[in-house]
Amino acid sequence: MIDLERCFGCKSCEAACKQEHRLGPGEYRNKVVWLGDADEGGLDFLTLTCQHCERPACLRACPVNPKAITKDPLTGVVEVIEDRCTGCGECVVACPYSAMGYDPAGHHAVKCDLCPDRRAEGLEPACASICPGHAIQFGERSGLLERAASEERTVRDHDHFLLKPQTIYLERIGGGGNAAGGNGGGGGSSVHPPAGLGRRPAFADAPGAQKVFVEKGPAFPYGEAREDAAPDRVEAGGCNICFNCCSVKFHFRGKELVKITGNEEDPVLKGKLCPKAQFTLQMYHSEHRLTRPLKRVGKRGEGRFEPIGWDQALDEIADKLRGVREKWGAEALAMFVGTRAGLITKSGYARLFSQMWGTPNFEGTDPFCASGKSIAYDLTQGAVGSGNSYTPGDMGSAEMYLYIGDNQAETRPVYFGMINDWRIKNRARMVVVDPRRTVTASKADTWLPIRPGTDMALALAMAGHILTCDLHDQKFCAEWVLGWELWRDFILEKGYTPEWAEPLTGLPAGEIRALAEDVARADGCVIFGSRGLNQHTNSVQTNRALMFLAAITGNWGRKGGTYFNMTAGPPIAPDAPGERRPKIAKPRIRRSPAGWIEAMRTGAPYPVRALIACNNPMAQWPGQDDAREAFGSLDLLVHIELFQNETSAFADYVLPAAGGIEKGEVGRTNDDRR
Structure with a gap:
C-alpha cells in the first residue's frame, strides 16, 4: 500500500532497491516522481511501481515461449524471469503504470518483485522496511484496507484499464498546503487535487542517465550480480552526513563495504533511513577519493600537486609550522575544522592540538550554520x-x-x-x-x-x-x-x-x-x-x-x-593539562573565521600566516575574492579532506582524511537527544 499523504518524495525506497538488487544508473524497479512546481500549486509525489495486477498486461504482451514474466498463483506477485527475457520491450509498452524498467547491460526487463529473498527470510521488501515516511506498507491486502479504513482514508480507483491492480494507493488528505494562507482555524487551505492527475514531472533524469557505467568494482557497486555482493558480516554504526546521525548497519563482504541499511534495533528510528546515508556507499569507494598526501608544485590556485609519502608530508608540515611560530608567534596559526570530522576529532584531537600549540584561533562551521x-x-x-x-x-x-x-x-x-x-x-x-x-x-x-x-x-x-x-x-x-x-x-x-x-x-x-x-x-x-x-x-x-x-x-x-x-550533542570538549598549555599572548581574533581573512590580508589585529583546514572554507566563507587573496598570501595552508575541492587548489599540502566508518567516532548530534 502506498500512502500519497505520507510520501514526501525522499527517494529512500529507490536507494534501498538499488542497493538490494544492485541496479545500475537509470535502472529502476520502483521510482518516485515529483510532480508540479510552486507555480502549479506545490509538489506531489507519486511512487511508480508494479501493481501486481490480477490480469497483468505485461504477462500477456510477453512474446517469449515459455513466458519471461510469471505470476505466482499463491501470492499474486508478478515477476520477470531475467534469463528468459530477450529485452524486446513489449512489456514496457504494455504496462500502463510505467512499472517496467530495463537493464541495458543484461538486456532484459526489470520490475518490482517485492524482494522474494527478503520475504523468504520473514522480512519486508527493502522499500517498505526503510521508508522514513511509512508511506510504503506491506502486508495482506485485506489488512491494509482495514488499516486505511481505520484512518478514514480514501482508496484511489486506478483500475482504468480493467487489469485489477492489487497495489493500493491512498489519496491525499484535504488541505495539503495547496494554497498560500488558509482559514487559520484548523481546516487548512482548499482540498488537494489527487496526486498525479494532470500534473507534469517537476524534473526528469538528465540525458545520458541510462548509460551503463563502464567501470565495475567497489567504486561503482551498482549493476553487479547480486550474489557477488552478499554480505558475510554486519556492523552497527552511525551516519555522519547530516545532523540526524541516524543509526545504520554496515554490511561487509570480507573487507569490502557492500550495503548500508537502517538499524531496525534502534528504538527511535526503527530501521528508517534516508537516501543520503545509503549512497555514502559510493563515497567510501569512490575512485576520486584522496589516498595519498599531495604537495603543491605549481602556483597557489593552479591545483598542481605531486604525491608524496606520509612521513615526508608530516615532517615538512611540522618544519613549516615551527617556522611560522618562531617568526610570527603561535597565534599566527588558525585551525578550521568541519563538523563532519566528528565530535572526537573536532572537540577532542583538533581542539587539544590548538591548545597545546597555543593558538586561540580555532573554530568549526558553527558561525556559518547554527x-x-x-x-x-x-x-x-x-x-x-x-x-x-x-x-x-x-x-x-x-x-x-x-x-x-x-x-x-x-x-x-x-x-x-x-x-x-x-x-x-x-x-x-x-x-x-x-x-x-x-x-x-x-x-x-x-x-x-x-x-x-x-x-x-x-x-x-x-x-x-x-x-x-x-x-x-x-x-x-x-x-x-x-x-x-x-x-x-x-x-x-x-x-x-x-x-x-x-x-x-x-x-x-x-x-x-x-x-x-x-x-x-x-x-x-x-x-x-x-x-x-x-x-x-x-x-x-x-x-x-x-x-x-x-x-x-x-x-x-x-x-x-x-x-x-535542530540538534543537541554530548558535551565533549576536553582541555589539555595546564602544564601542556602555553600562555596565549594575544586574544582570539573573532569567533567567526570570516574575521581571519582580514588578518591574513592586512595583519590586523595581528597576522595569521598559517591555516590548517578541513571542509571547504573557500566555498563557505563570505567574500570569496578576499578569501582567494588571503589564502594566496599564507606561509602555509594544509587542507585535510576526502576529496579535492576549491580550497585544495590553494593548499601547500593536501592530506587524505578518513571517512566516518573508517576512523570510528562519536555521533556529533541528533534531533532526538537519546
Whole structure:
C-alpha cells in the first residue's frame, strides 16, 4: 500500500532497491516522481511501481515461449524471469503504470518483485522496511484496507484499464498546503487535487542517465550480480552526513563495504533511513577519493600537486609550522575544522592540538550554520537544545506543528516522517512559514510565504496579539517564566501588532492573528526552526523571540510542546593539562573565521600566516575574492579532506582524511537527544 499523504518524495525506497538488487544508473524497479512546481500549486509525489495486477498486461504482451514474466498463483506477485527475457520491450509498452524498467547491460526487463529473498527470510521488501515516511506498507491486502479504513482514508480507483491492480494507493488528505494562507482555524487551505492527475514531472533524469557505467568494482557497486555482493558480516554504526546521525548497519563482504541499511534495533528510528546515508556507499569507494598526501608544485590556485609519502608530508608540515611560530608567534596559526570530522576529532584531537600549540584561533562551521540558535538557547534556558523526544507520547502528541525556516522533509526526512505520520494519525495541524513552497510545505495544512529575513517581525507580532488578547498561559508564565512581564510591556510599548508586521512580512494581518491564536489555543504546539533562521541576519534575536513565543503559550518543558531548532550533542570538549598549555599572548581574533581573512590580508589585529583546514572554507566563507587573496598570501595552508575541492587548489599540502566508518567516532548530534 502506498500512502500519497505520507510520501514526501525522499527517494529512500529507490536507494534501498538499488542497493538490494544492485541496479545500475537509470535502472529502476520502483521510482518516485515529483510532480508540479510552486507555480502549479506545490509538489506531489507519486511512487511508480508494479501493481501486481490480477490480469497483468505485461504477462500477456510477453512474446517469449515459455513466458519471461510469471505470476505466482499463491501470492499474486508478478515477476520477470531475467534469463528468459530477450529485452524486446513489449512489456514496457504494455504496462500502463510505467512499472517496467530495463537493464541495458543484461538486456532484459526489470520490475518490482517485492524482494522474494527478503520475504523468504520473514522480512519486508527493502522499500517498505526503510521508508522514513511509512508511506510504503506491506502486508495482506485485506489488512491494509482495514488499516486505511481505520484512518478514514480514501482508496484511489486506478483500475482504468480493467487489469485489477492489487497495489493500493491512498489519496491525499484535504488541505495539503495547496494554497498560500488558509482559514487559520484548523481546516487548512482548499482540498488537494489527487496526486498525479494532470500534473507534469517537476524534473526528469538528465540525458545520458541510462548509460551503463563502464567501470565495475567497489567504486561503482551498482549493476553487479547480486550474489557477488552478499554480505558475510554486519556492523552497527552511525551516519555522519547530516545532523540526524541516524543509526545504520554496515554490511561487509570480507573487507569490502557492500550495503548500508537502517538499524531496525534502534528504538527511535526503527530501521528508517534516508537516501543520503545509503549512497555514502559510493563515497567510501569512490575512485576520486584522496589516498595519498599531495604537495603543491605549481602556483597557489593552479591545483598542481605531486604525491608524496606520509612521513615526508608530516615532517615538512611540522618544519613549516615551527617556522611560522618562531617568526610570527603561535597565534599566527588558525585551525578550521568541519563538523563532519566528528565530535572526537573536532572537540577532542583538533581542539587539544590548538591548545597545546597555543593558538586561540580555532573554530568549526558553527558561525556559518547554527551559532545564532546556540547563543539564543544559552541566553534563554542555559543549555543548548530541546529536552523533548520523538515519541508518540511526547512530540507525537502535539495538536499543532509550526515550521519556520525549516524544510525538515528534505533535510531530516527520517524525523519528518515521524512528525507527518503523527499528524495524520492524530489529525494534528501543520503550518509552514517559508518564502519557498518547500517539500515540507507540500504536506502542510497552511503555507505562509513570508518575506525572507522577517521571521522575527512575525514572532513579535504574534506575541503582541497573544498578550493583548490575554491568550498567554498565565499560570505557566507566573510559575516558570522569569521576566515575562518586562517582555510583555516592551512588546506592547513598541506596538508590535499584526498590522505593524504586515508590510514587513508580506503576510496579511488576519493570517498573523489567526496563526497566533492557533498556537495559543493548541494543546501542545511544536515550533520548529532551522537554517532559514540561523543563517540569516538577527538570527540570535529571531530565535529568542520564537523561544519567548513558545514560553508564553506554555509550550516549554512539556510533552507535545517546545521550540525545537535542530540538534543537541554530548558535551565533549576536553582541555589539555595546564602544564601542556602555553600562555596565549594575544586574544582570539573573532569567533567567526570570516574575521581571519582580514588578518591574513592586512595583519590586523595581528597576522595569521598559517591555516590548517578541513571542509571547504573557500566555498563557505563570505567574500570569496578576499578569501582567494588571503589564502594566496599564507606561509602555509594544509587542507585535510576526502576529496579535492576549491580550497585544495590553494593548499601547500593536501592530506587524505578518513571517512566516518573508517576512523570510528562519536555521533556529533541528533534531533532526538537519546
